[in-house]
Amino acid sequence: MKLDQRSMGNLGLLVDPQSIYRSPIMAGDHDILIKDPAYERWGYMRDETYKHFRFTNSRNIRIAIIGCVIIPVGIGVLAFSCDYKVNWNNAFKKSSSVYKEKN
Amino acid sequence: MLSGLIILPLLGIIGLVVVSANHRLSKQVTLGVTLANLALSLVLWGEFDGNSGEYQFVQELSYVTEWQIKLGVDGLSLLFVILTCFIIPCSILASWALPTPRTYHDLLQSWPLIEVVWVRLRGIPTLLDIPRTSHYLMVLLLVESLLIGLFLVLDLLLFYICYESVLIPLFLMIGIWSTSRNKVRASYLLFLYTLSGSLFMLLAILSIYMAAGTTDYLLLTTGEFTSSVQYALWLGVFLALAIKSPIIPLHIWLPLAHSEAPLAGSILLAGIVLKMATYGFLRILVTLLPEASEFFTPLVYTLCLISILYSCLSTLRQSNLKSIIAYSSIGHMAIAILGVFSNTTLGIEGGLLLGFAHGLVSPALFVCVGIIYERWHTLIILYFRGLTTIMPLFALLFFIFCLANMGVPLTANFLGEFLSLTGGFNRNPVLVGLAASSMVLVAGYSIWLYNRVCFGSLSPYLRATLDINRREFYLLLPFVVIVVFLGVYPKILLDSIHFSVSSLLYTTFPLKGRGLSEAPGRIIFKNQGRLAGGVSKEWNSI
Numbered sequence: 001m002k003l004d005q006r007s008m009g010n011l012g013l014l015v016d017p018q019s020i021y022r023s024p025i026m027a028g029d030h031d032i033l034i035k036d037p038a039y040e041r042w043g044y045m046r047d048e049t050y051k052h053f054r055f056t057n058s059r060n061i062r063i064a065i066i067g068c069v070i071i072p073v074g075i076g077v078l079a080f081s082c083d084y085k086v087n088w089n090n091a092f093k094k095s096s097s098v099y100k101e102k103n
Numbered sequence: 104m105l106s107g108l109i110i111l112p113l114l115g116i117i118g119l120v121v122v123s124a125n126h127r128l129s130k131q132v133t134l135g136v137t138l139a140n141l142a143l144s145l146v147l148w149g150e151f152d153g154n155s156g157e158y159q160f161v162q163e164l165s166y167v168t169e170w171q172i173k174l175g176v177d178g179l180s181l182l183f184v185i186l187t188c189f190i191i192p193c194s195i196l197a198s199w200a201l202p203t204p205r206t207y208h209d210l211l212q213s214w215p216l217i218e219v220v221w222v223r224l225r226g227i228p229t230l231l232d233i234p235r236t237s238h239y240l241m242v243l244l245l246v247e248s249l250l251i252g253l254f255l256v257l258d259l260l261l262f263y264i265c266y267e268s269v270l271i272p273l274f275l276m277i278g279i280w281s282t283s284r285n286k287v288r289a290s291y292l293l294f295l296y297t298l299s300g301s302l303f304m305l306l307a308i309l310s311i312y313m314a315a316g317t318t319d320y321l322l323l324t325t326g327e328f329t330s331s332v333q334y335a336l337w338l339g340v341f342l343a344l345a346i347k348s349p350i351i352p353l354h355i356w357l358p359l360a361h362s363e364a365p366l367a368g369s370i371l372l373a374g375i376v377l378k379m380a381t382y383g384f385l386r387i388l389v390t391l392l393p394e395a396s397e398f399f400t401p402l403v404y405t406l407c408l409i410s411i412l413y414s415c416l417s418t419l420r421q422s423n424l425k426s427i428i429a430y431s432s433i434g435h436m437a438i439a440i441l442g443v444f445s446n447t448t449l450g451i452e453g454g455l456l457l458g459f460a461h462g463l464v465s466p467a468l469f470v471c472v473g474i475i476y477e478r479w480h481t482l483i484i485l486y487f488r489g490l491t492t493i494m495p496l497f498a499l500l501f502f503i504f505c506l507a508n509m510g511v512p513l514t515a516n517f518l519g520e521f522l523s524l525t526g527g528f529n530r531n532p533v534l535v536g537l538a539a540s541s542m543v544l545v546a547g548y549s550i551w552l553y554n555r556v557c558f559g560s561l562s563p564y565l566r567a568t569l570d571i572n573r574r575e576f577y578l579l580l581p582f583v584v585i586v587v588f589l590g591v592y593p594k595i596l597l598d599s600i601h602f603s604v605s606s607l608l609y610t611t612f613p614l615k616g617r618g619l620s621e622a623p624g625r626i627i628f629k630n631q632g633r634l635a636g637g638v639s640k641e642w643n644s645i
Contacts, residue, residue: 032480032565033481033566034566035564036485039486042422046422047284075534076401078533078534079408080401082532082533082534083531086532
């Protein structure tokens with residue numbers, strides 16, 4: 001079995017820290033992170049997602065309408081309709097049949 | 104004393120010009136100046152009279168310019184001054200291992216306009232002859248001076264000038280000293296977004312000046328604007344502050360600015376810059392435009408709820424460690440704004456406390472991410488797993504900050520969130536009840552983040568390295584101590600702001616319509632206020 005860094009990463013083998021202990025980072029120490037080209041490409045893709053966004057996709061239009069129009073308008077209607085609707089004065093001071101305050 | 108807080112960092116800049124050749128001495132001088140400023144702010148806090156809601160230590164600097172520059176501090180501004188003076192030395196300590204100086208040519212290639220200017224100025228000795236380390240430290244000191252000035256000035260126009268001036272050093276910090284690929288885009292987004300929104304605030308301030316004949320804050324608080332004018336002014340100022348907060352959908356600049364900025368820049372952005380908006384909401388909108396604030400509160404609550412829910416859901420999808428913390432900041436600031444606009448003492452104090460606590464926890468999280476980045480030079484979360492096995496002390500501190508970010512009891516964040524949501528619940532229980540669901544979402548992404556980074560076996564992509572060193576430990580320790588201490592004993596902070604918040608709420612303005620005479624927590628009458636010295640200013644029409 002080929003025991004290079006890529007295959008070890010693929011197998012998910014436990015790395016014993018003591019066996020590969022390194023001194024504190026010096027300038028120019030490039031072996032501290034084993035870069036995975038797939039991860040780098042994925043990270044780059046996530047950073048550049050905004051460049052490929054298009055509204056011509058029906059899924060994007062649907063999400064945009066739901067997330068940017070329907071939900072905000074719904075929350076707005078809820079906000080204006082429920083504003084100051086509850087009077088908290090004497091809210092929990094109703095008389096009880098099982099408990100009476102002592103005079 | 105107040106002018107000393109602003110002038111001391113400027114003197115530090117002059118000192119840096121003298122010692123610029125020695126990198127170590129430059130850093131020591133900067134750290135010393137900022138620690139001296141912190142000590143001065145603590146003295147100010149000690150001398151501050153918490154039993155008064157008025158401005159204290161008022162200074163009029165009319166001898167500086169022909170315009171009167173008035174400085175003063177009350178409970179609200181004291182809180183943020185202390186936070187600023189604490190965060191700046193921490194950002195310097197966090198950036199101690201600065202990159203070695205390079206020439207400016209490779210940096211200027213990203214900035215064609217500056218390269219043209221630099222070529223033309225090459226024959227003239229300029230500050231560009233000073234090594235880059237000193238430039239970076241000068242920018243940090245300038246930011247400190249401007250931020251403290253913003254919280255101390257008692258004039259709307261000066262407030263705006265400081266508000267905008269902070270953008271320039273931040274723009275330079277992100278655009279020049281960041282090592283990220285998208286640093287230019289991040290700096291332009293930050294600058295243009297904030298600047299374009301602030302133009303509306305400038306229009307509003309100029310309108311205030313045209314109507315009232317002054318931008319002096321103390322004079323403006325003794326009068327009132329008519330309702331229709333208040334609504335227009337409110338919208339202009341709110342747009343600027345909403346971009347800075349940020350509130351979705353005006354948040355686009357924040358994740359990129361936070362993730363692409365150097366460590367000190369991220370700390371400043373998360374720790375102080377976002378709090379500028381909270382301070383502006385209280386100072387300008389709630390105090391000077393109360394009727395409009397009451398009218399537009401449902402709109403603010405709508406935007407805050409959307410910000411909370413969308414930012415929490417977005418955080419779950421992030422792949423970059425810094426972006427996770429950046430998106431979480433949006434949700435936390437939205438909860439603080441909920442409290443600020445609740446029109447209750449509880450809510451406003453909660454918003455301030457949450458702002459202060461977030462200003463501690465978020466920079467601490469950025470420092471933790473910076474520790475990771477300093478070792479492995481990547482922020483892609485997929486690489487990280489099992490850091491507890493090789494960095495147990497770091498994992499412990501990171502865990503405490505993740506808990507604080509979640510708003511776990513015994514942390515100041517919990518108290519701030521609880522008070523903010525309680526204050527908002529008085530007003531609109533349905534919306535605030537939905538906003539409280541953010542506690543679950545925040546716990547979701549915080550636990551996921553910590554579990555992903557620290558638990559499990561060590562990632563095969565990482566080579567083992569040392570745990571945090573002494574500098575990093577002593578940098579993070581004060582954050583832990585203060586966050587937990589305030590979570591257990593918040594009275595030490597709330598005592599300073601209680602009277603200021605009460606006087607802010609229980610000032611005297613008539614509010615019409617919407618049954619607001621029954622509004623809990625606020626009593627409104629016609630204002631016949633007078634300034635100290637018998638000068639009265641009464642105007643209620645334009």
